[in-house]
Amino acid sequence: MKGKDKHTWIKHTLTPYFDGHLWRKYGQKVIKDAPHPRLYFRCSYREDRHCQASKLVQQVTHDDPPLYEVTYMYEHT
DNA sequence: AGTATTTGACCTCG
């Protein structure tokens, strides 16, 4: 947390695929020390609207309500 | 046929 990430913020949601925009998944990587993989998403309209918004979805828990930590970068146009 | 999705490899940054 060194924090000057003014274009990045964390949010916890149960439905990371329905947050108000469409996202195209462009990668998946297992992070060392993380119990679950991390999914890389990008705005589906990036080429149409220059929406440079990107998103990371990291599954935190798979319990009864499943919790996902979503990191957003930049804003939507 | 087109687009979205998947996995792997390659590249970059710390």
Next chain:
DNA sequence: CGAGGTCAAATACT
């Protein structure tokens, strides 16, 4: 050097 991140090609579905 390692981990993380991104891009590319192939496949599947619509």
